[in-house]
Amino acid sequence: MKKDGEMKWVRTKVDLDKHVIVPTLHHTIDSPDKTVEDYISNLSKTSIEFSKPLWELHILNLKTSDAESIAVFRIHHSLGDGMSLMSLVLACSRQISNPEALPTLPVKKSSNPDPVNSGGIWWTIQLVWNTIVDVLMFVATALFLKDTVTPLSGGQEKGDGLGSRRFVYRTVSLDDIKLIKNGMKTTINDVVMGVSLAGLSRYLNRRYGEDKEDKGATEKKNNLPKNIRLRATLLMNIRPSPGIHALADMMEKGSKAKWGNWIGSVLLPFVIALRDDPLDYVRQAKATIDRKKHSREAIFTFFIIKMVLKLFGIKV
Template sequence: MESFTKGLKGRKSALKPVQIPTRDDNDMIESDGEPLSPTAQMFHEPNFNIYVIAIIGLKNHINPRVVYDKLPQSLLKHPRFSSLQVVDDKNDGIMKWVPTTVNLNNHIIIPNIPQTLDSSDKFLEDYAYNLSKTSIDSSIPMWDLHLLNLKTSQAEAIGIFRIHHSIGDGTSLMSLLLACTRQINNPDLVPTVPTKKDSESGWSSSYSSRCGGPWWKRWFVVVSMVFWLVWNTLVDVGYIMATALFLKDTETPITSHAGVELNPRRFVYRTVSLDDMKLIKNAMNMTINDVAVGVTQAGLSQYLNRRYGEGIKDEGATEEKNNLPKKIRLRSTLLINIRPSSGIQALADMMEKNTDAKWGNWIGHVILSFAIGIKDDPLDYVREAKATIDRKKNSLEAICTFSLASLVLKLFGIKAANTISHKAAARTTLGFSNLVGPQEEIGFYGHAIEFLAPSCYGHPHGLMINFQSYVNKMTIVLSVDENTIPDPQKLLDDIEASLKLIKEAVYAKGLVKDDEGGLPQAAFT
């Protein structure tokens, strides 16, 4: 495997200063670049040096020449992908974006693949694992694309995008994907993603359901909602501050230890039915995100019960009798998009039309508690998830954490801001995200996409769980430190089995009839 990653640089702990050159007729570099955002700067700190990695399964063989020809017409039009990130030593070390000429030979990597393999899936897993040991040289724009004409159990070929997190957050990168791809059935159209209806937002739906009657009742409801918004925000921000200072999660078999962000990662994924998740969503009047968190809670509970019970005869776990400690504080750090726009689709449309868009890292941190325990009623997992998420919706936690991080950076510098953010994340157990993908099948420069499996490495958790929807599929992606999760496929088994168990419980309780084939599809939220 070392021969296949030859030429990749060893991982670097931080961005090194680069002297900003002046404009020259032979290149496009300018000296007065735009400063990086506070969050983008933090992603270059040694203990927060994070890369996004997206494994893309393709339905047909990759034609590298097409990729070489098409990239300049799409991806490279975006300034972040054709700019250096440099430190201006003459201006207090401020990091800036400086346009440059892109040599695609430095960014497109086509590894040699042996003619015979024991397992192509294992080869791909090892390739991505070795990739996580490396970083991208800061003397070029910090992204690369790996093209593998490798037939796996799920795809005919594989593309791996690796992008430094300073370039953009998940919403930005998904929007860029939409802007660079086209619908298979309508090649002239960009893909679409489900958007959240205004009527389904937490405040509007709550207000409309409670604000009937006389004026004094409406006034009381508004005052009450404002009070709880302020109160919840204060509690949540205080909780994050306590976490940054001293509040740790319970030590469990999946707790990682100091320095885990420097370890390489295994990336494993499993594709399940999005229609199954929609069925649960509609039957229980909740969102896809509620279902994703509930299924994850159930899967983690089963996995931890097994890990705690190693060496003990398995006699079946119940709510009253299992191997789990009575109380477990297990929390996830979520990165939340705080853009005021309606979401990914609006950003993709703006990028397609070459208009200004909220590109970059417009994200705030939220700490979400996971209810770990064995439930006799599987639906309790999603009910508890919905209650937790509904409570988080009535809070400005994400906006406040983004603003506080920016304030700390301005007042005390990047080191202080990074220390606080890193400690708050490192004292939780895992990272979690749920990203909405295209509703239609899409093609990347004529290559039809089978699945999308995004994740990251360089974060201070031993476990990262990503849910990524695409057409009628949901791909669950795990990024794991092998010392923390030595058997990630078993964790995927538990999450998949939990989804099946919850779906069966929905039918068993009569929330949906067998012959209906599921309830009518509602908007994805």
């Protein structure tokens, strides 16, 4: 609600009929998985009405390859970030073995001491330098530094804007990912990003080779332009207490696991290249992620965005 030109939160009554949506779907659909993807893609073309609480639950009574039915939560980011909303969803869930008990939250134990508190002077110097470079790169990107126009740009290449978004999901074996993680002594995120690097590199190489005469042979050759600048915006939790916490703990006054939007932005570069050894993609991903961990870019971008919103408003 707007009051004196500013957006204000107001108390209201929740009408579930306006929030819980059960569309009519034909059970004779040839491809249920694609139907779900199309449905979610169409949702991305519209926005939630501000005249009601900013959340929706879409229940798709459609059997897919992974589930008997699908529930799609559509929640406005103003209500909270991923950590906050995950805590809320878990608070609405119960254990199968004990329907009265809340789900048990995993506790991550870390035995690595903080190098700053341990007196790592060189580590601290690198941290400061990396942070300065990353923040300057973030500001430059916001003002003028753009990514290379590639087949991944879609409508942006023609100046059509972002266009509609499509969410395509695939189920992969976590055991396979853990096997690579343990063998290379990396993290699950390193392996997932390495797979993404490999997929993007091979896809772009194939697309850039489509205009050549021998398409089959060109897929095995390097058709990639030099110095492709391709980056992703990664949102990071900047709370003093990381991980998912119980909803009651997040709502407690003075808690380090604060409710709301406590996320900073990080520009994550993708090194697009063809490599003979597929594991080199994982090694490259680990190097990139380790470098980003050794920076306070997320904290500074959080305060930069907060300051811009305070000075120029939410519609800037």
